[in-house]
Amino acid sequence: MFLWYLANQNSFRELSDKFDVSQGAAHKVIVEVLDLTCLLASSFITWPTHCEKRTNAVLFRKACGIDGIVGAIDGCHIRIQASLMTRGKFIDIFTRPPGRVHDSRMLRASPFFETWMQYMGQYKLLGDTAYIAQTYPFIITPKRDNGALTVDDQQLNARISRGRVVVEQAFGRLKCKWRRLRDLSNTRVDIMVKIIVAACALHNMCTGLGEGTCNEHPHGCPREDDENQ
Numbered sequence: 001m002f003l004w005y006l007a008n009q010n011s012f013r014e015l016s017d018k019f020d021v022s023q024g025a026a027h028k029v030i031v032e033v034l035d036l037t038c039l040l041a042s043s044f045i046t047w048p049t050h051c052e053k054r055t056n057a058v059l060f061r062k063a064c065g066i067d068g069i070v071g072a073i074d075g076c077h078i079r080i081q082a083s084l085m086t087r088g089k090f091i092d093i094f095t096r097p098p099g100r101v102h103d104s105r106m107l108r109a110s111p112f113f114e115t116w117m118q119y120m121g122q123y124k125l126l127g128d129t130a131y132i133a134q135t136y137p138f139i140i141t142p143k144r145d146n147g148a149l150t151v152d153d154q155q156l157n158a159r160i161s162r163g164r165v166v167v168e169q170a171f172g173r174l175k176c177k178w179r180r181l182r183d184l185s186n187t188r189v190d191i192m193v194k195i196i197v198a199a200c201a202l203h204n205m206c207t208g209l210g211e212g213t214c215n216e217h218p219h220g221c222p223r224e225d226d227e228n229q
Helices: 002-007 012-019 023-044 050-064 101-111 116-120 151-177 189-208
Strands: 068-073 125-126
Touching: 002 012, 002 023, 002 050, 002 189, 012 023, 023 125, 050 068, 068 101, 068 151, 125 151
Parallel strands: 068 125
Antiparallel strands: none
C-alpha cells in the first residue's frame, strides 16, 4: 500500500477502495511505514567512503574527462500545497526550506555547506551556473557564455555538461517512479519532508538492486512539472 501511495497520486479514498481498508487505516499504515522508511534512509543515502570516492572519480573521468569528481549537485523543485521544503544514487539530500528557493540558497542553508571540507577533501562536485565558483570552491561549474568563450572554455563546458547528466537523470527517475512527488497536496509540511526523504531512500534502494533504469523511458525520464530544472 505504501509503495502504491508513493508511486501514484491517488487520494486516500481511492487508496482505501483499492486495498479494501478504511481511509483511517490507510492513513495509519502510510504514516507508520513512512516513519520507518525515514529511519532507514541513512542506511541508503550515504556519503561515499574513501574507496568509493576513488571509484566515482574514475567513473566521472571516463564520462566527462574531468579528474577528481565524486558527484554532481543540483536542486529539484517538488510542488506542494501547504501554508508557510554515478549510478544516479543520492549521496546527500536536503529538503528545506519550503517554497521556490534558488539552488545556491538551498546549499548555503544545508548542514553540508558548513562542513563541506571534511566531506570533500581533495575531490569536487559538478554543478551548473547557479553555484558561483568563488562561493563554492568545491564545485566545478561551466563558464557563462558571454560570447567570448575560448575553444578550451567551450570544451570544458561540454565535459561538465556530460558529467552532470547523472544528476539530471536521477531526478527524472525519482519523479517518474515515485509520482507522489509531482504534486504533494493536502498534507502537513513535516509529512511532505518525510515523503521526499523516503522516496530518495527507495530510489537508492532500487538502484542498489539493479533497477537503475526506467522501462518506460529507457533513454532518460523527463523531469515533469519540475519548475527548477
